[in-house]
Amino acid sequence: MPHRTFFWFILPSALAMLLFIALPIVSVVIQSLYVDHDQVLVVSENCGPFGCTQSTSVDAAATAKLSEAAPLGRFNGLGTYLNRAHLATAEIAQAWRTSGGMAGFLSQVMSLPFYKALSFTVAYTAIVTPLVILFGLAVALGVNGLPRMLKGPTIFVSLLPMIVTPLIGSLILYWMIDADGILGKALQWIFADPALSLKASPTLTWLTLFIYGIWHSTPFAFVVFYAGLQTVPEDTLEAAMIDGASRWERIRYVVVPYMSPLLVFVALIQLMDNFRVFEPIVGFSAQANATSLSYAIYSDLRGDNAQYASAATTSVLTVLGVAILLTPVLIRTWRDFNRKRA
Amino acid sequence: MTLFRTAALGSALAILAGTTAMAGCGIGAGNVSIIANDFPAIHTIAEAAEACAGDGLTVTANMTKDHQTLNLPGLTSNPAQYSVAVIANSSIVPLMSDGLIRPLDDLIAQYAPNLPDQNKVTVDGKVMAIAFQANAQHLFYRSDMLEQAGVAPPTTYEEVLAAAEAIKSKGLMEYPLALNSGAGWNLGEEFINMYMGEGGALFEAGTANASIENPKAVAALEMLKNLTAYSNPDYLTFDSNATQALWESGNIALATLWGSRGGAILDAEGSTEDVVKSTVLAAAPTVGGGSIPASTLWWDGFTIATNISDEDAAASFQAMMAGMSDEVIKAHETDALWLSPAYTPTPASVGVIETVKAGAMPYPMLPYVGLLHTALGDNLAPFFQGSQTAEQALAAVTAAYTTAATEKGFLK
Numbered sequence: 132m133p134h135r136t137f138f139w140f141i142l143p144s145a146l147a148m149l150l151f152i153a154l155p156i157v158s159v160v161i162q163s164l165y166v167d168h169d170q171v172l173v174v175s176e177n178c179g180p181f182g183c184t185q186s187t188s189v190d191a192a193a194t195a196k197l198s199e200a201a202p203l204g205r206f207n208g209l210g211t212y213l214n215r216a217h218l219a220t221a222e223i224a225q226a227w228r229t230s231g232g233m234a235g236f237l238s239q240v241m242s243l244p245f246y247k248a249l250s251f252t253v254a255y256t257a258i259v260t261p262l263v264i265l266f267g268l269a270v271a272l273g274v275n276g277l278p279r280m281l282k283g284p285t286i287f288v289s290l291l292p293m294i295v296t297p298l299i300g301s302l303i304l305y306w307m308i309d310a311d312g313i314l315g316k317a318l319q320w321i322f323a324d325p326a327l328s329l330k331a332s333p334t335l336t337w338l339t340l341f342i343y344g345i346w347h348s349t350p351f352a353f354v355v356f357y358a359g360l361q362t363v364p365e366d367t368l369e370a371a372m373i374d375g376a377s378r379w380e381r382i383r384y385v386v387v388p389y390m391s392p393l394l395v396f397v398a399l400i401q402l403m404d405n406f407r408v409f410e411p412i413v414g415f416s417a418q419a420n421a422t423s424l425s426y427a428i429y430s431d432l433r434g435d436n437a438q439y440a441s442a443a444t445t446s447v448l449t450v451l452g453v454a455i456l457l458t459p460v461l462i463r464t465w466r467d468f469n470r471k472r473a
Numbered sequence: 474m475t476l477f478r479t480a481a482l483g484s485a486l487a488i489l490a491g492t493t494a495m496a497g498c499g500i501g502a503g504n505v506s507i508i509a510n511d512f513p514a515i516h517t518i519a520e521a522a523e524a525c526a527g528d529g530l531t532v533t534a535n536m537t538k539d540h541q542t543l544n545l546p547g548l549t550s551n552p553a554q555y556s557v558a559v560i561a562n563s564s565i566v567p568l569m570s571d572g573l574i575r576p577l578d579d580l581i582a583q584y585a586p587n588l589p590d591q592n593k594v595t596v597d598g599k600v601m602a603i604a605f606q607a608n609a610q611h612l613f614y615r616s617d618m619l620e621q622a623g624v625a626p627p628t629t630y631e632e633v634l635a636a637a638e639a640i641k642s643k644g645l646m647e648y649p650l651a652l653n654s655g656a657g658w659n660l661g662e663e664f665i666n667m668y669m670g671e672g673g674a675l676f677e678a679g680t681a682n683a684s685i686e687n688p689k690a691v692a693a694l695e696m697l698k699n700l701t702a703y704s705n706p707d708y709l710t711f712d713s714n715a716t717q718a719l720w721e722s723g724n725i726a727l728a729t730l731w732g733s734r735g736g737a738i739l740d741a742e743g744s745t746e747d748v749v750k751s752t753v754l755a756a757a758p759t760v761g762g763g764s765i766p767a768s769t770l771w772w773d774g775f776t777i778a779t780n781i782s783d784e785d786a787a788a789s790f791q792a793m794m795a796g797m798s799d800e801v802i803k804a805h806e807t808d809a810l811w812l813s814p815a816y817t818p819t820p821a822s823v824g825v826i827e828t829v830k831a832g833a834m835p836y837p838m839l840p841y842v843g844l845l846h847t848a849l850g851d852n853l854a855p856f857f858q859g860s861q862t863a864e865q866a867l868a869a870v871t872a873a874y875t876t877a878a879t880e881k882g883f884l885k
Binding site: 177186211216438 | 541542544545562563564566567568569570571572590591592593594595596597598604607647655656657679681705706707708709710722724770772812829835837838839840843844847851854855858860861865869872873875876877879880881882883885
């Protein structure tokens with residue numbers, strides 16, 4: 132395609148991306164560098180239904196004047212990035228100095244909010260992504276081998292987890308695994324442990340969230356792989372059969388290599404999706420045991436004490452995290468592209 | 474659910490508009506738009522205010538649990554999206570700090586000159602809100618279970634522990650007790666209640682420095698942990714809806730719940746007659762030999778936005794006053810502990826009244842208390858799970874609060 136044509140072809144989407152992706156990111160980066168003005172506090176007598184007290188309140192007029200003069204707030208540089216709620220450099224340095232061994236150091240680091248969120252986010256991504264691909268492929272191969280009559284209904288049922296809204300799906304499961312719910316009671320009965328609760332221990336909560344994530348995302352991988360399977364050339368497969376390849380060998384040496392671009396595609400989408408895991412944490416009320424980067428942003432912005440700088444900083448760190456995660460895949464794609472051009 | 478409710482509300486309004494031309498409560502033209510939390514007492518007031526619509530007066534209400542997230546941006550825009558924000562003693566603070574709600578003295582003088590002082594929330598001599606109901610967490614117990622276990626109704630948390638132990642050891646119930654102990658806001662509130670009962674102060678006097686690293690705070694946490702040992706193992710996910718359901722299911726015999734749940738628990742719906750008949754509402758217990766109940770007092774009230782026309786402000790004020798008129802309150806006495814001369818207490822409000830009488834402290838109306846509350850809610854769970862000591866958890870709370878308060882400009 133001539134460069135000129137390409138330019139006009141891509142211009143609308145480039146403009147849209149600039150407007151809706153690049154500019155907001157720039158704005159978030161700027162906001163992450165500023166914090167609120169010093170509050171002007173006054174003490175006055177406050178009265179209510181339960182009597183009067185001397186109480187502190189914010190001088191609204193004086194504070195408004197401050198923010199009129201400098202609407203962005205106080206410049207804080209990288210202060211928010213380095214504070215305890217994010218990279219916590221000072222706290223980590225101190226933990227390194229004071230903790231006896233590696234275990235003590237790690238447990239101190241993991242109690243810091245950002246690292247707590249990051250560890251769950253990374254674990255979720257690292258466990259859910261490969262398993263989704265594996266199960267998606269298995270389901271696709273299974274459905275592909277079914278007689279024609281059964282295919283339609285099976286595909287429909289297999290897609291259900293993805294059709295259910297994530298928040299609703301997780302909430303329904305949350306009720307089922309309640310200590311008084313059908314799954315919770317069943318597990319207590321199976322393990323003969325009346326105190327067993329999937330919601331109480333961090334390990335079991337993590338496990339529940341992983342299983343939920345796999346359950347919810349497998350249909351997506353399945354659909355993509357199933358579509359891919361329809362295009363696998365029959366003659367290559369037949370040739371492999373004549374050469375005496377078993378079913379497993381045909382999958383390993385014909386089907387999977389043929390579908391490798393799809394595998395990369397699903398891996399990419401899943402990496403990005405899983406890295407911003409959020410809904411199951413809300414649905415399962417799991418914040419005591421598992422928080423993610425997205426959840427940290429959400430809790431900063433919720434309620435009446437929104438901390439915009441903190442949320443903006445976590446957002447920038449999340450974007451950086453996604454970039455780091457995708458680099459290997461992107462480098463690979465770039466190499467393939469160059470090889471094809473050469 | 475919200476969608477369904479909005480749809481139902483919409484069709485209800487359509488029916489009203491189609492069949493009757495409402496009187497308009499004599500308010501005249503204007504726009505009244507209410508943002509409020511979602512519980513029965515607020516429904517009563519908002520519905521009564523909505524009944525005033527007509528004759529050029531429009532009244533709409535958005536009742537949602539996320540009101541605190543919506544009211545700040547909704548009142549910041551000019552003109553404001555909402556003319557009335559229904560708030561409590563915690564959620565009024567950010568609106569006031571940003572100058573988003575107006576003093577009501579002129580409106581009171583013109584439209585409600587006889588309003589009792591107990592309804593006026595005054596800051597520095599100016600009335601900023603009209604309170605209409607009081608609320609507090611207090612003890613609910615099952616008299617039949619206590620009788621079978623052979624213990625007297627508890628008045629201190631130490632006695633609550635003993636009663637729970639008696640019920641458990643007699644095999645009456647496996648997990649006889651529940652608190653609103655869900656990690657997050659609820660757990661933070663339980664700690665503040667218990668800490669107030671121990672006689673603790675959340676901040677160093679006159680400053681925004683948190684002062685919760687002390688033996689009283691440790692004692693409050695230990696008491697909470699001892700109590701939750703008698704709770705179903707899912708207790709770190711309990712909110713008011715969960716604990717109300719537990720109570721109505723008959724699976725628990727002792728609970729600290731919000732007074733505003735009393736009406737729903739004592740009505741005939743959702744439970745068995747045995748449970749309802751034996752449910753007793755009592756003052757919040759004291760703790761650690763303290764003299765005041767381990768609970769905080771709350772009020773709910775309404776405020777009027779700054780960024781609206783004076784005409785809309787007058788219409789909004791009158792509509793809300795119509796919503797809390799004597800007739801409305803008399804017709805809905807079981808909904809809440811109304812702050813109104815027309816109100817006669819019902820069994821559903823006994824617990825809150827006893828708690829107020831016993832001298833519980835009001836929840837502090839400080840601009841930075843919300844940040845400390847959030848830090849408590851986010852950082853206490855590891856203590857309950859056993860991965861941190863009370864001292865470590867409290868140090869983490871202080872550190873998290875200090876970080877947030879510095880970013881918000883309360884601490885240097």
